[in-house]
Amino acid sequence: MGAAPQITPTERVAEFRRTFARAEAEVGKVIVGHQDVIRKTLTALFAGGHVLIEGVPGLGKTLMCKTASDALGLSFKRIQFTPDLMPSDIVGTQVLTEADGRREFHFKPGPIFAHVVLGDEINRATPKTQSAVLEAMEERQVTVFGITYPLEPPFMVLATQNPIELEGTYPLPEAQMDRFLFKAVMGSPKPEELREILNRTTGATTHSAQPIFTPMDAPVAIEHLKALVREVMVAEPIERYVIGIIGACTPNGPGAIPEVSQYLRFGPSPRGAQALILCAKVNALLDGRVSVSYEDVADGVAPALRHRLLRNFQAEAENITTDSILDQATKRLKKPRA
Amino acid sequence: MTPVVINPVEQIVAARSRLKQVAALRAGLALCVPALTALLLAATLRAIGAATWGRVGYVLAPARLGGLRLALLIAGLAALAGCALMAWQAYREADDLMDAAERVDEAVDGHQEIVTLASLAGPSESPAQRAQQTPLFPLLWRRAAGYLERFDPNSAFAFEVRSPLTRSLPIAAVMVVVLAAAALALVRPPTAEQLEARKLRAEAEQLAGSPSSADKELASKILAAANALENPDLPPREKLERLAEAMSALQRQQQQQGPSPQQSAKNASGSGSGNGKGNSEKGSGQDNGQGQGSGNSQGKGQGQGEGQGQNPNGPKGKQQIVELRNDLSKAQAQIETGAGSKSDAPKPGQGDKGNALKPGTNPNEKGPSQQPDALAQGSLPRPDSSAKGQMPSGGAKSGKNEKGGHGDTHLGEFPVPENFQRFYKPGQGPPIEIRDARYVLFRLPTEVVSASGGKIVPDTNRPTASVPYANVPLKAEPLDATPQERQLVPPRYRDLIH
Numbered sequence: 001m002g003a004a005p006q007i008t009p010t011e012r013v014a015e016f017r018r019t020f021a022r023a024e025a026e027v028g029k030v031i032v033g034h035q036d037v038i039r040k041t042l043t044a045l046f047a048g049g050h051v052l053i054e055g056v057p058g059l060g061k062t063l064m065c066k067t068a069s070d071a072l073g074l075s076f077k078r079i080q081f082t083p084d085l086m087p088s089d090i091v092g093t094q095v096l097t098e099a100d101g102r103r104e105f106h107f108k109p110g111p112i113f114a115h116v117v118l119g120d121e122i123n124r125a126t127p128k129t130q131s132a133v134l135e136a137m138e139e140r141q142v143t144v145f146g147i148t149y150p151l152e153p154p155f156m157v158l159a160t161q162n163p164i165e166l167e168g169t170y171p172l173p174e175a176q177m178d179r180f181l182f183k184a185v186m187g188s189p190k191p192e193e194l195r196e197i198l199n200r201t202t203g204a205t206t207h208s209a210q211p212i213f214t215p216m217d218a219p220v221a222i223e224h225l226k227a228l229v230r231e232v233m234v235a236e237p238i239e240r241y242v243i244g245i246i247g248a249c250t251p252n253g254p255g256a257i258p259e260v261s262q263y264l265r266f267g268p269s270p271r272g273a274q275a276l277i278l279c280a281k282v283n284a285l286l287d288g289r290v291s292v293s294y295e296d297v298a299d300g301v302a303p304a305l306r307h308r309l310l311r312n313f314q315a316e317a318e319n320i321t322t323d324s325i326l327d328q329a330t331k332r333l334k335k336p337r338a
Numbered sequence: 339m340t341p342v343v344i345n346p347v348e349q350i351v352a353a354r355s356r357l358k359q360v361a362a363l364r365a366g367l368a369l370c371v372p373a374l375t376a377l378l379l380a381a382t383l384r385a386i387g388a389a390t391w392g393r394v395g396y397v398l399a400p401a402r403l404g405g406l407r408l409a410l411l412i413a414g415l416a417a418l419a420g421c422a423l424m425a426w427q428a429y430r431e432a433d434d435l436m437d438a439a440e441r442v443d444e445a446v447d448g449h450q451e452i453v454t455l456a457s458l459a460g461p462s463e464s465p466a467q468r469a470q471q472t473p474l475f476p477l478l479w480r481r482a483a484g485y486l487e488r489f490d491p492n493s494a495f496a497f498e499v500r501s502p503l504t505r506s507l508p509i510a511a512v513m514v515v516v517l518a519a520a521a522l523a524l525v526r527p528p529t530a531e532q533l534e535a536r537k538l539r540a541e542a543e544q545l546a547g548s549p550s551s552a553d554k555e556l557a558s559k560i561l562a563a564a565n566a567l568e569n570p571d572l573p574p575r576e577k578l579e580r581l582a583e584a585m586s587a588l589q590r591q592q593q594q595q596g597p598s599p600q601q602s603a604k605n606a607s608g609s610g611s612g613n614g615k616g617n618s619e620k621g622s623g624q625d626n627g628q629g630q631g632s633g634n635s636q637g638k639g640q641g642q643g644e645g646q647g648q649n650p651n652g653p654k655g656k657q658q659i660v661e662l663r664n665d666l667s668k669a670q671a672q673i674e675t676g677a678g679s680k681s682d683a684p685k686p687g688q689g690d691k692g693n694a695l696k697p698g699t700n701p702n703e704k705g706p707s708q709q710p711d712a713l714a715q716g717s718l719p720r721p722d723s724s725a726k727g728q729m730p731s732g733g734a735k736s737g738k739n740e741k742g743g744h745g746d747t748h749l750g751e752f753p754v755p756e757n758f759q760r761f762y763k764p765g766q767g768p769p770i771e772i773r774d775a776r777y778v779l780f781r782l783p784t785e786v787v788s789a790s791g792g793k794i795v796p797d798t799n800r801p802t803a804s805v806p807y808a809n810v811p812l813k814a815e816p817l818d819a820t821p822q823e824r825q826l827v828p829p830r831y832r833d834l835i836h
Contacts, residue, residue: 009473009474009476009477012474013474013477228474231472231473231474232472232474233454233458233471233472233474233478234454235450235453235454235457236436236457237440237453238450238454287449289449289451289481290451290474290477290478290481291449291450291451291453291454291455292450292454293449293450293451294450295449
């Protein structure tokens with residue numbers, strides 16, 4: 001990562017907003033609708049997190065991920081998770097090569113070595129394979145045969161999973177779910193959006209995203225923008241508000257609402273609070289501010305916490321979603337001063 | 339024109355000061371109305387009592403009126419102290435920079451930028467420490483300064499008195515309701531003494547308005563007598579003394595103005611001769627004896643009062659004095675009647691049964707005990723203290739009617755003879771009757787009949803009495819030491835004392 005450019009804070013904030021807006025626009029050229037998913041995906045990228053995208057097949061999840069990486073000029077790799085996928089198929093392995101009459105093991109990197117890695121239908125792989133991604137997601141490095149290989153920043157995992165066709169799938173363990181910054185839910189397109197999708201995909205004209213950065217500049221530029229996100233200030237009352245949200249969503253925790261205690265087995269971990277703050281910081285920058293507001297935090301509650309709540313049997317039987325529980329919790333939670 | 343540089347932290351600090359004042363005012367006003375209500379009620383309680391008397395005809399119990407007033411005063415002062423305490427507490431609690439920043443943020447819609455600035459750069463932070471903040475801090479400072487450029491804490495946080503006053507009104511209303519309930523519990527029909535006292539007070543206030551110093555002095559005496567009348571803790575003797583003082587002051591005033599009402603009464607139609615025995619002694623009491631027997635003198639007073647009241651030639655001031663005399667006399671009569679009823683004396687109608695020897699109840703006496711109707715109705719003037727002074731002391735000289743004048747009221751307490759008094763020895767003086775006896779000695783049978791109807795056994799040990807009954811004081815025993823107490827001598831030993 002190079003030295004920080006000598007520009008004023010105002011220009012840095014303006015540059016962030018410009019880059020984000022351009023990325024949204026470039027992805028929007030390909031993906032019709034799903035602005036919220038696109039925004040959350042880009043937010044997670046600048047916050048340094050990973051996104052789990054859930055939706056039925058055919059909604060453009062894979063296309064969106066590839067378009068986002070293309071728009072930012074980042075390298076992209078796709079892994080189709082299948083039951084027979086092995087961990088080495090993801091992280092790479094040592095292969096025996098022969099050169100000059102000598103046989104040596106050389107590390108052949110797997111598809112995890114990319115800026116944006118799409119784990120398509122991640123819940124179809126075995127837990128052993130899924131866990132291979134754990135170290136890469138959290139430590140941003142992989143270890144093969146005792147040798148650790150760092151992953152080049154920015155590193156982001158975009159995983160998709162299908163909420164239906166659960167036969168032959170392996171639900172992600174809680175530990176792995178917790179490593180995703182956001183869980184974005186991609187819904188069905190509206191009729192107008194569907195019409196636009198038809199026009200774009202069945203015509204002769206192809207739509208593609210233009211990269212904002214060159215592949216050479218992209219990692220550095222994006223790292224600078226990520227650093228800017230970390231510099232955004234958070235007041236102490238905002239932190240207390242975030243802590244209050246986490247407490248309200250923890251069964252039998254301080255400030256827990258009755259629905260939480262009734263329908264949840266476990267609440268969000270501290271990673272949930274971190275995700276809320278990071279999301280709020282990006283939101284603040286997008287609004288031209290350098291400090292977080294309550295609205296910035298509230299905007300990220302559902303995507304940052306919905307996959308961190310573990311429902312109990314009663315909630316599943318009554319079809320109580322985590323989104324509805326979060327909605328109740330945030331509505332009843334009072335802001336610190338109020 | 340030089341642009342004004344806004345220091346957002348200073349603005350937040352100024353807002354905090356303003357918020358502290360507003361919080362103190364709001365907290366102080368919360369109890370202000372009840373406190374002022376209590377003090378106002380305490381100040382006007384006497385007027386309320388007077389209004390109760392004037393409009394409803396009931397009077398607030400004077401003893402409890404004072405207690406109620408004191409309670410209201412204490413409650414009002416305590417509420418005021420509570421106001422001050424709450425204001426001070428609110429002032430202290432409002433001393434929070436973050437809270438002030440949040441309020442300012444809400445006022446300027448700053449999206450918590452003001453709060454963030456206050457949390458990162460409080461007044462205790464030095465510029466060097468501020469420089470060590472995130473590189474985005476200058477931008478935050480500029481944005482906050484922009485928000486606060488036209489922010490005025492005084493206009494943004496105005497003193498709002500309506501809501502705290504509105505909140506405190508129910509408390510004040512409850513206080514008034516409680517006081518009204520207490521007043522209803524304390525009101526009662528006025529006693530005769532209170533009626534007289536109020537009349538006297540009204541007349542005293544009328545006199546007090548006079549420019550004459552003598553009138554003012556008389557007014558003060560009458561006012562003191564009225565106060566004494568209304569004071570339930572004061573013994574009747576002191577009340578009578580106050581009334582006597584007022585009466586003597588009235589007499590002095592009367593003498594300064596002209597002929598005395600007594601003389602006028604004599605010159606009048608003479609309708610005051612409602613009691614012939616009283617009139618017969620009008621002129622005889624010129625000495626200053628301490629005669630307590632007042633039966634005849636009361637009769638005299640009646641005649642005087644009536645005569646003065648019918649004097650058609652008196653000026654208006656004299657008429658007022660006459661009314662004063664009448665009221666004072668009535669008050670004296672009320673007290674004497676009240677004292678008589680309190681001392682467990684038999685009622686006037688039972689006086690001739692000879693159950694006990696009490697002042698005024700001796701059936702041989704001619705006095706108020708024989709005129710109960712006149713006193714009770716208050717239609718006739720009662721004797722005044724001056725009449726008592728004019729009554730000849732040592733009433734034994736005046737004849738049979740004064741025999742019971744020294745009747746003691748407590749068995750076992752022997753009367754102490756004055757220098758001019760003496761007791762008859764057995765066989766001396768007029769013949770005495772059994773009803774004149776102070777102590778009755780019973781001669782018990784010296785022989786006891788056996789219950790079984792057998793032999794009669796004389797009781798030789800029992801002492802025998804030499805006289806059937808006597809009205810003699812016990813002989814004073816020359817004792818070296820003053821006895822600690824006096825006890826009633828058992829009847830069986832009394833005839834041993836000569």
